[in-house]
Amino acid sequence: MNTSPVASDAALAASDVVAEMLDTDRQIAALQARQLSLLGRAGAIAAEQTARIPISAQREREMPLRSIAAELAAALRRSDRGMQNRIHEATTMLRQFPSTVQSLQDGRIDIAHLRVIGDVGTRIADPDARALFEQAALAVAERETAGRAKPIITMLAHRIDPVPSTERHATAAAGRRVWVRDLEDGMAEVVALLPAPLAHGIRDRLTQYARILVDQSNVGDGDGDADADEHDSGALPARTMDQRRADAFSDLLLTGHASAAESDGAICETDAIVARIQVTVPVAALTGADAPAALQSHGPIDARSARHYASTAAGWDRLFIDPATGNVQDADRYRPSRAQRLLLRGRDEHCRFPGCRAAVWVCDIDHTIDFAHGGPTQACNLAHLCKRHHTLKHHTAWSVRQRPDGVLMWTSPTGRVYSDVPQRALEFHAATQSGAPPPF
Known part of the structure; x- marks a missing residue:
């Protein structure tokens, strides 16, 4: 130091x-x-x-x-x-x-x-x-x-x-629609008002397509010269991820099909890209109660939709919640999987640097105490950090320690301490502190 x-x-x-x-x-x-x-x-x-x-004089x-x-x-x-x-x-x-x-x-x-x-x-x-x-x-x-x-x-x-x-969601879903808003310079916006799981799934699928396009554009001609076209005056400029998403969005809608049967006849099942969303469903909702589920990075969705997604999911992550604190204690899955990753995904939901909302899908699982310095590979020493904040932790004077309850205590170069509480524990604390029903 x-x-x-x-x-x-x-x-x-x-x-x-x-x-x-x-x-x-x-x-x-x-x-x-x-x-x-x-x-x-x-x-x-x-x-x-x-x-x-007078009430009769409405305009006045x-x-x-x-x-x-x-x-x-x-x-x-x-x-x-x-x-x-x-x-x-x-x-x-x-x-x-x-x-x-x-x-x-x-x-x-x-x-x-x-x-x-x-x-x-x-x-x-x-x-x-x-x-x-x-x-x-x-x-x-x-x-x-x-x-x-x-x-x-x-x-x-x-x-x-x-x-x-469920009643609120049904009312809101009845207003789903698509519209176009014209802009300047020959551009226009296509706007869709959809149930949140569908909207987040659409964006995730577009991102996956965009990454495939990036990977393909980075493949060289076999002689190690992947940038040979840079000096070709006719070469197209590189596209950003946003541009690739927009291009994939246009291609899928303009060349896709209106029914699953038609799509199956045109697209090989093994080549299909499947959208990913993370939905946490209370056990009560699975058994028919009107308890809202949670869509990661969005918030609540109605129980009926949650049951539908659960019924079509290839596998479920089962989370065990501490009834006294709301913290995720353990996780397992019906299919074989890495239990620690499931627990951390359910606990963290996003990057654990204060204020960051980068989804766990784009984060690294970081050892709070470096593995090289004896830090164990256990949930109490692991947390999701996005690339930006992972780098900040290792290459600046920022430091972090993790409490047994999963709270991260970040210390800045000026000595100020900022806590980051897992979202479920914070929701539980807010609900119980105010006298609202516990969130389970």
């Missing part, structure tokens, strides 16, 4: 930057909470004026809110329609999620966390259930990034909302 004065001074300077950034971020959050309060006051003024207008009753929104928009050089939406959203947050606004005021969360809680929680109609949800959601939001918190918070909402998840 380098303890020279230069290194110490650099660490001290970096620590000062982090401290000032934290303080600045808290001030920004407090100002954003103040903005919400002011927008709420604008909404209250408009509501008071509206209350004096719209004018107070439109007028004050137009005033604010003109002063701030914004769209008055957009300002009206902001007033409505602020009024909703202040009325339905006061603790979340207070957490923003105190700098414990940022505006992205608030939006996640608002977007998910406003679907809960029952006030008592919504209040219970808010406390559970804050327990997650105050320690995770907004991106990581969203699937956990969404799952909490599904568990707490008294409306059955």
Whole structure:
């Protein structure tokens, strides 16, 4: 370890930057909470004026809110329609999620966390259930990034909302559709609104096709010169992974078939690429209960869909959950497999560096204490890390230790400590702390 004065001074300077950034971020959050309060006051003024207008005069009753929104928009050089939406959203947050606004005021969360809680929680109609949800959601939001918190918070909402998840999913699935949005320069977007397992499966399958294209493009002509075409003025430029996915998407849709029978006649079964998704299903859901399952990197899906995917899966990973903590304790599979990999896949779900959401499929399984230094190949010393954070761990002053419960304690070069809690344990803690039903 380098303890020279230069290194110490650099660490001290970096620590000062982090401290000032934290303080600045808290001030920004407090100002954003103040903005919400002011927008709420604008909404209250408009509501008071509206209350004096007879209900029969519908057009006139719209004018107070439109007028004050137009005033604010003109002063701030914004769209008055957009300002009206902001007033409505602020009024909703202040009325339905006061603790979340207070957490923003105190700098414990940022505006992205608030939006996640608002977007998910406003679907809960029952006030008592919504209040219970808010406390559970804050327990997650105050320690995770907004991106990581969203699937956990969404799952909490599904568990707490008294409306059955199957009913909610059926209503949402009825709105599935595909549409095209024209863009500039001869481009257009094809957008599909689909059940989440299908959407994630589609992207995974496209990624697999794209990787095959990359592998094929890296094959040389047999004499070791894989880059011979680089100097050919007629050679096409290399495609990115996103471009390859888009090309595969077009090829599959434009040359595919509408039925499985037609596809079987055109594609050899052994050449087919199968999409991969990871769905965790409670035992109760498999036996017919309306308990939501979890789609990795997304959040809850309804029990009926989960039972369907379970019935068609080639194999199941069975997870054993500690009822006291929510941690994954063990894993096995009906077909022979490496139990440690199954356990870690179920426990981690994504890269275990704070804030990273890279799926386990693209991560390495890293020894927390290096194997070369005596670290055992056991679940308590293993965790998924993406390439970026695996490299960061081994080639910078970042360090990490793993607690017996699977929590990773990361120490930065400035000496700050950041904990990363397995998603299921965090969801369990948030639910039990708030008084919500345990997530099993």
